[in-house]
Structure formats: structure tokens, C-alpha cells
Amino acid sequence: MNKVRPFYVLMKALFLYALANLAFAYFNPPVGKLSLYNWLISGRERAPYEREAEYYNIAHTIPVYENMDAMYQSTTLSQPKPADEFRIFLIGDSSAWGFQLRPEETLVGQLNALHLKTCAGKRIVAYNAAFPLPYVMKDLLIMDKVREYDPDLFLWTITLDGFRNRTIFTNYFLDPYSSRVRQLVDAYQIKNLDTSQMTQATFWDKTIIGQRDALKKIFLLQLHGLGWSATNLDYDYRSYPPLAQDQSADDAFFETPQGQLGLADEMLFDVLEAGYQLADQTPVLVINEPIFIAAGVNSEIRYNEFYPRWAYDEYLQYLQTWMSAHQREYLDAWNLVPSSEFTDTPFHRTPKGEKILAEYIIPQIQKLACSK
Amino acid sequence: MTILQLGIFALAAIAINRLKRNRELALLAISIFFLFWLQPAQQFVSLVFWIPFATLALIVLLWLLIAAPEARAWKINWQTILVMSAVVLLIDLNQFFGLDQIYMCTTPRLWMLGAALALVFTADIFFWRIQQPKLWLGVFFIGILLIFIYLKTPYLVTESFMLIYALRGTDAPTKIIFTWLGFSYIAFRLLHTIRDFQTGRLPALTLGEYVNYVIFFPTLVAGPIDRAERFVPELRNPVALAEQDWAEAGRRFFIGLFKKFVIADSLALISVNEILIKQVHSSAWLWLFLYMYSLRLYFDFSGYTDVAIGLARILGIRLPENFSAPYLKPNLTQFWNAWHITLTQWFRAYFFNPFTRSLRTKNFSIPIIIFITQLSTMALIGLWHGVAWNFLAWGAWHGLGLFIQNRWSEWMRGKMQTPPSPRRKLIFDSLGIFLTFNFVSLGWLFFTLPTPQSALTAIVKLFGFGL
Numbered sequence: 001m002n003k004v005r006p007f008y009v010l011m012k013a014l015f016l017y018a019l020a021n022l023a024f025a026y027f028n029p030p031v032g033k034l035s036l037y038n039w040l041i042s043g044r045e046r047a048p049y050e051r052e053a054e055y056y057n058i059a060h061t062i063p064v065y066e067n068m069d070a071m072y073q074s075t076t077l078s079q080p081k082p083a084d085e086f087r088i089f090l091i092g093d094s095s096a097w098g099f100q101l102r103p104e105e106t107l108v109g110q111l112n113a114l115h116l117k118t119c120a121g122k123r124i125v126a127y128n129a130a131f132p133l134p135y136v137m138k139d140l141l142i143m144d145k146v147r148e149y150d151p152d153l154f155l156w157t158i159t160l161d162g163f164r165n166r167t168i169f170t171n172y173f174l175d176p177y178s179s180r181v182r183q184l185v186d187a188y189q190i191k192n193l194d195t196s197q198m199t200q201a202t203f204w205d206k207t208i209i210g211q212r213d214a215l216k217k218i219f220l221l222q223l224h225g226l227g228w229s230a231t232n233l234d235y236d237y238r239s240y241p242p243l244a245q246d247q248s249a250d251d252a253f254f255e256t257p258q259g260q261l262g263l264a265d266e267m268l269f270d271v272l273e274a275g276y277q278l279a280d281q282t283p284v285l286v287i288n289e290p291i292f293i294a295a296g297v298n299s300e301i302r303y304n305e306f307y308p309r310w311a312y313d314e315y316l317q318y319l320q321t322w323m324s325a326h327q328r329e330y331l332d333a334w335n336l337v338p339s340s341e342f343t344d345t346p347f348h349r350t351p352k353g354e355k356i357l358a359e360y361i362i363p364q365i366q367k368l369a370c371s372k
Numbered sequence: 373m374t375i376l377q378l379g380i381f382a383l384a385a386i387a388i389n390r391l392k393r394n395r396e397l398a399l400l401a402i403s404i405f406f407l408f409w410l411q412p413a414q415q416f417v418s419l420v421f422w423i424p425f426a427t428l429a430l431i432v433l434l435w436l437l438i439a440a441p442e443a444r445a446w447k448i449n450w451q452t453i454l455v456m457s458a459v460v461l462l463i464d465l466n467q468f469f470g471l472d473q474i475y476m477c478t479t480p481r482l483w484m485l486g487a488a489l490a491l492v493f494t495a496d497i498f499f500w501r502i503q504q505p506k507l508w509l510g511v512f513f514i515g516i517l518l519i520f521i522y523l524k525t526p527y528l529v530t531e532s533f534m535l536i537y538a539l540r541g542t543d544a545p546t547k548i549i550f551t552w553l554g555f556s557y558i559a560f561r562l563l564h565t566i567r568d569f570q571t572g573r574l575p576a577l578t579l580g581e582y583v584n585y586v587i588f589f590p591t592l593v594a595g596p597i598d599r600a601e602r603f604v605p606e607l608r609n610p611v612a613l614a615e616q617d618w619a620e621a622g623r624r625f626f627i628g629l630f631k632k633f634v635i636a637d638s639l640a641l642i643s644v645n646e647i648l649i650k651q652v653h654s655s656a657w658l659w660l661f662l663y664m665y666s667l668r669l670y671f672d673f674s675g676y677t678d679v680a681i682g683l684a685r686i687l688g689i690r691l692p693e694n695f696s697a698p699y700l701k702p703n704l705t706q707f708w709n710a711w712h713i714t715l716t717q718w719f720r721a722y723f724f725n726p727f728t729r730s731l732r733t734k735n736f737s738i739p740i741i742i743f744i745t746q747l748s749t750m751a752l753i754g755l756w757h758g759v760a761w762n763f764l765a766w767g768a769w770h771g772l773g774l775f776i777q778n779r780w781s782e783w784m785r786g787k788m789q790t791p792p793s794p795r796r797k798l799i800f801d802s803l804g805i806f807l808t809f810n811f812v813s814l815g816w817l818f819f820t821l822p823t824p825q826s827a828l829t830a831i832v833k834l835f836g837f838g839l
């Protein structure tokens with residue numbers, strides 16, 4: 001037997017490890033594409049988000065949005081598309097993702113429960129690509145990403161809050177994709193988005209050592225898949241008090257006083273047009289999502305805790321004008337759902353609220369599906 | 373423990389290995405420092421310092437009772453006393469250095485430490501003069517057992533702290549945190565030395581050797597439980613490390629880290645637990661999560677053991693093995709000869725064998741003796757993990773299992789006149805491994821779930837009922 005020389009073994013191991021790091025950084029392998037989901041374990045119905053360990057997502061505040069490959073590979077939308085399927089991808093915020101709702105109760109779940117078909121007889125199957133963050137630039141980035149899974153139609157739920165230009169979200173969600181974000185901003189001439197604070201990944205960030213946290217999260221995501229498969233739970237359904245009908249007398253919109261909303265100059269409406277252009281041949285159905293409309297004290301000042309009437313009315317008007325100017329169709333469902341069908345926020349709907357919305361948009365979906 | 377802490381352990385072991393002189397003293401100083409350093413946060417901040425201090429005081433006082441006269445001479449122990457005092461003093465003086473990166477704890481004022489040291493030295497003088505330690509050894513034996521029982525009984529800990537809060541007139545927190553680092557292992561080493569002293573098997577140990585044996589840093593948190601008569605000769609004459617030994621030590625250390633931090637910590641996410649049992653919708657998944665828990669426990673514990681063995685090897689000491697492929701054993705007796713071996717040996721030597729001998733003198737039948745001794749030994753092993761019904765039920769599960777397996781083996785021995793063919797033996801062994809692993813895995817439900825009722829509910833679910 002050969003004599004083992006520990007020092008040389010150690011040196012050899014270090015050399016090989018350094019080499020593996022350099023190769024990893026150079027070739028930048030798409031490790032997020034490696035997934036146990038959809039073949040060994042069931043694919044998720046929506047992107048992993050919940051932070052509690054006992055709900056089988058990425059536990060202990062470890063989000064995976066830094067690697068959208070891993071995030072969407074874990075969902076059913078990454079499955080190969082059957083020939084007889086017409087795919088709808090839902091993009092949006094927490095209300096689209098389905099806070100307080102089980103997957104089958106969400107908008108996507110309600111659409112799928114109807115077993116719709118296109119005029120050509122294809123099955124219309126909706127997939128949830130939403131991520132719980134109200135930010136249209138995040139939606140654009142997701143749309144850009146999930147195009148590779150071959151959608152036939154995008155449903156994009158929007159609301160005024162998502163158009164606000166928030167650096168904190170840029171830094172939080174967009175930063176891991178800074179180069180792609182900059183490309184999108186340049187390609188679609190998106191104004192009002194400050195990308196100057198976004199960092200650029202260095203060569204060392206791309207090594208195994210630099211990527212160790214991301215790699216760990218991808219690994220944990222696979223393990224949590226077993227819990228998901230065994231329980232079909234991906235969310236901590238907490239109880240919540242009913243939304244208050246009485247509102248504050250303050251008429252500011254997130255500290256923005258009346259008359260200074262800056263819809264054109266400060267908000268991210270360019271992203272909407274970018275979305276239409278990015279989708280290219282794939283139709284995009286934009287839905288201005290329902291909001292809770294209060295009926296109690298000060299309800300003449302505010303629709304709800306998020307929106308003073310002046311701001312939201314201004315937004316409704318602007319959206320309509322903008323859509324006409326850009327010759328885009330959209331569905332305005334802002335007042336579609338009764339106030340009794342909201343859960344813990346003015347955007348999150350009950351299963352019944354989701355059903356109302358689903359029934360409202362079905363004709364438009366079928367129209368677009370048949371025209372394609 | 374964290375990888376960083378274990379890495380620091382490894383560096384400390386290598387540094388001590390390189391020393392040409394005073395290795396024993398260096399090991400002592402490092403072990404004492406780690407005893408203080410690893411002590412976790414407590415309900416009362418000051419306990420983070422005083423608990424390790426009490427550990428040292430207890431060890432020193434007991435040593436005075438069990439040390440052979442030739443090992444008690446001042447001239448061979450003064451350096452140890454100096455090092456121990458110096459390390460404790462230096463840790464206390466950190467209140468002036470403020471080296472929080474090294475040791476972050478509120479240490480007592482100097483006069484308090486001085487008073488405590490004076491108290492310990494006074495007690496030392498008292499015990500030094502004792503010629504017939506029989507009574508005091510009994511007191512220490514019972515005292516250590518009582519502390520052990522107290523620490524392992526959450527109810528007692530909570531109630532005693534509630535009483536303290538009530539006496540102080542302050543609101544008690546919702547959760548009481550009180551941990552005596554490594555006491556489960558320290559207590560068993562102390563009890564073993566008392567018993568071996570009483571039976572005349574304990575070798576003469578200097579103070580340094582004794583303290584090093586009890587708080588040897590690689591084994592402080594998770595064992596194995598070594599025996600003084602095996603440990604001390606290697607401490608005196610550490611095995612010289614050839615290149616192969618370094619490779620072996622490194623291999624054990626890194627394999628241990630991998631087992632603990634990669635395999636066990638990953639399996640922890642998919643191991644059976646109370647919440648999962650309520651949520652899962654099929655028994656097949658539940659079996660999978662139960663097996664994952666079984667594997668997790670093995671990799672976690674044996675990983676720590678590998679790390680301890682690797683570190684000790686660097687220090688020239690060969691620790692006993694604690695695991696020997698336990699899940700590949702064809703029956704429960706062999707499983708217990710391969711799982712937490714040093715604990716099982718401890719109970720065998722100090723409880724099972726003496727108890728069996730005493731029952732044999734009382735004319736009980738063999739099956740009755742086996743039943744009583746197996747059940748009581750395993751119940752005690754269960755209670756060693758914590759004084760709670762679930763641990764008692766876990767012990768009873770194994771005690772009954774061992775008894776049934778013993779009777780079955782006896783019955784089979786009578787039936788089988790000739791040894792089975794290799795093929796039949798392979799089939800029997802495979803079946804035995806399967807049954808033993810499943811029996812042990814089901815037993816883990818009692819171990820990990822808070823009550824025997826919840827474990828029984830889980831077992832019912834595993835067989836497809838109540839889902």
C-alpha cells in the first residue's frame with residue numbers, strides 16, 4: 001500500500017478546490033436548473049416564499065429569488081409543455097401568489113378548476129409565476145425569466161402600489177440580476193428606475209466560495225420539496241382579523257401629499273410597455289387588480305389603508321389614458337370584488353373573491369386563446 | 373457546536389501536539405478555557421461564569437477524596453493548581469481587557485472571584501485532611517446524581533427558577549434557560565471514578581490528570597465516555613504521531629464534520645417531528661421521515677464522535693469508539709453493542725452486571741432476572757437523556773425489545789441443532805437487520821416526541837390509521 005503523505009494530500013486538495021472554484025466561475029454552470037422537483041418530488045404550485053421551516057419552503061428567512069432558475073424549476077410551470085396545452089402564466093404580487101390561500105383557492109387554482117379549452121380544443125392551464133412583492137420591475141424580470149417555459153399568455157395583475165419606484169426593492173430583489181436589469185432598462189428605455197446603487201457581481205462572486213450561500217439555498221430547496229410533497233403545504237395559514245371599514249383621516253399616499261403623485265415623472269409605467277414588448281408574440285392581459293373599498297368613517301377620504309381616494313382615482317384615470325395612448329387592452333377589476341371578500345390586506349382576496357375575479361377574466365382569456 | 377468552534381479545537385490540538393514540554397498543562401489550560409468558552413447563555417448572565425467554575429470546584433474536591441496519597445503531593449500538583457487558578461483569573465480579568473471576540477460574557481467582580489476561590493481552597497483543606505472518605509464519597513455520589521436529575525428534569529429547573537423570581541419579586545420569563553455544559557458526561561466520569569475508587573480499580577491520578585480526564589476538551593460536549601484507567605496512561609505517554617496517524621486523525625475529523633454539518637443537518641430538515649406528523653397525508657411519507665430521523669441521529673452523534681476521536685488522536689490519545697455500524701446489526705443486542713458504545717458499557721459495568729449478580733443471589737429464575745435487568749437498565753439509559761415520560765417509554769421499548777429478542781434467541785437455539793447454511797444465514801441476517809432497524813426507528817418516536825401518547829399516535833399513523 002502506498003504511504004499517505006498528509007501534507008501533500010492537503011496541498012492537492014487545496015489545489016483541486018481552487019481549480020474547481022475557477023472553473024465554476026468561468027463556466028458559470030446553471031446549477032439552479034438541477035432540481036428534484038417535477039420528477040422525484042411534486043412540483044410546487046407557486047414559487048417558494050414562506051419563511052417558516054414547518055411549511056416546507058426555504059426556512060429561516062432564506063429566500064431563493066437570487067436564483068430564479070432554482071425558484072421556477074421547483075414549480076410545475078417548468079414541466080415540458082404537452083402539445084395539447086395552452087399555457088397561461090400569472091405574474092403579479094402577493095395577491096396573485098395567493099396569500100392566505102391554498103394553491104387550489106388562488107386565481108390560478110380557480111381558473112384550472114374550470115377546465116377551460118381553447119377554440120382549437122387545447123386545455124387551458126394556468127401556472128402561478130407570481131412572487132409576493134408589489135413591484136412591477138420585479139414582474140418584468142420574472143416575465144423575462146419564465147418566457148423560456150413557453151407561455152401562450154401572460155396574465156399580469158397590477159396595482160398602483162407596484163408602480164412606486166422603491167430603491168429598497170431594487171436592491172432587494174433586482175440586485176442579484178443587476179446586469180440583466182440594466183439590459184432591460186436600456187433596451188426598453190425605462191425611465192425613473194435608479195440602477196446606480198445596484199452592484200455588479202465580480203469574478204470572485206461567481207466562484208463556489210462566492211456562491212456558497214446560493215448553492216446552499218438550492219440544496220435546501222430540494223430538501224424542503226420532500227416536506228411539500230408529503231403535506232401539500234407551502235404556507236402558514238394564519239388567522240387574521242377582518243379589515244377595518246373605518247379609515248384614518250390622513251389623505252397622504254405613503255407620505256406623498258395630494259397633487260404630488262408623479263405618475264408620469266416618478267413611477268414606473270415604462271415597465272408596463274416594456275412588458276408588452278418583452279412578451280413579443282405572447283399576448284399579455286393586464287388586470288388592474290381589485291382593491292378593498294371601505295365604507296366606514298373617513299371612507300370618503302380613503303378607499304383603504306393603502307390608497308387615499310385622490311391618489312387611486314388619479315391612478316385609474318392615468319392608467320386608462322396610458323392604455324389608450326399605447327393602444328393596449330386591459331381589464332379594470334378595481335371595484336369588482338365586494339369588501340367582504342378580502343382577507344388580511346386590501347389586496348388579498350378570499351377564495352370567493354378569487355372566483356369572482358376568475359369568472360370576470362375568463363371571456364378575455366378565451367378571446368385571446370382563440371385569436372392566437 | 374459550530375464548525376468554527378471545532379476548527380479552533382483542531383488548531384488547539386495541533387498547537388498542543390507541537391509542544392515539546394508541558395503538554396499536560398497546556399491541555400489543561402485549553403480544556404478549562406473551552407469549558408468556560410462553550411458554556412451557553414443562561415437565565416442569569418452570571419451563571420455563564422459560575423457554572424464552569426462549579427464544575428472545576430466539584431472535580432477538585434472529588435479528586436481530594438479519591439486521589440492516592442502518592443498523587444496528592446504538593447510538589448507534583450502545584451503547577452496544576454497554578455494553571456487552573458491562572459486560567460480562571462484570566463477569564464475573569466477579561467472584564468478589563470474587553471476581548472469580546474474571544475470570550476463574551478459578563479464575568480464577576482474580582483472580589484467575588486477571590487471569595488469563591490477562598491471558599492474552594494478552604495473546602496480543599498477540609499477535604500485534604502479527610503482520612504476516611506467513605507461517607508463523603510457517598511455524599512458526592514448522591515450529590516452528583518441529584519444535580520444530574522435536577523438538570524434532566526425540566527419541571528424542577530422551571531419551578532426552582534420560578535421560585536427565585538418569586539423571591540426576587542420580579543416577573544419570570546416564559547421560558548427558562550439553564551444548561552450545565554457537558555454535565556451528562558462529566559457526571560458519568562465522576563461517578564465512574566468514585567465507584568472505581570471504592571472497588572480499588574482506580575489508578576493513582578494527579579490533579580492535572582484527573583481534571584484533564586474529566587474535561588478533556590474533544591469529549592466535553594458529546595463524549596465518548598472514556599475510562600480513567602485507559603485514558604491516563606496515554607495522557608502520560610501520548611502516542612507519537614507518525615505521518616499515517618496524522619492522516620488518520622485528519623480523516624476522522626473531516627469525516628466527522630461532513631457527517632454532522634452536511635449529512636445530519638440536511639436530514640434534520642426532512643426528519644420526523646411533532647408538526648410534520650400532524651401535517652403529513654400518507655404513511656409512506658411518514659416512514660420515510662422516520663428513517664431520515666434515524667439516520668440523522670446516527671450521523672449527528674457519530675459525526676461528533678469522529679471529530680472527538682480525530683482531535684484526541686492529534687493529542688496522542690486513542691479514544692474508544694462509540695459507534696460501529698449500529699443500523700447494520702441483525703438484532704437488538706448487537707445494536708446496543710454498536711450504538712453509543714461507551715454509555716452502554718458504563719451502564720453494563722456499573723448497573724447491569726452488579727444488579728444481575730445481586731438478583732442471582734435471590735433465586736429468581738433466569739427469564740425474570742433478564743426481564744428486570746434489561747428493562748431497568750434501558751429505563752435508566754432513557755432517563756439519562758432526560759427525566760421525562762417519553763425517555764422512560766423509549767427505554768422501556770428497548771428493554772422489552774431486548775428481553776423478547778433474548779427469549780427468541782434462546783428458543784431458536786433449542787430449535788436449530790446445526791448452524792444454518794451461508795445462504796440461510798444471509799437471509800436471516802438481512803431480515804434481522806430490517807426488523808432491528810425498524811424496531812429502533814419506531815423507538816426513536818418515543819425519544820423525539822414530547823409524550824408517549826404522541827409517539828403512539830404517530831405509530832398508529834405509520835400503519836395507515838388516523839391519517
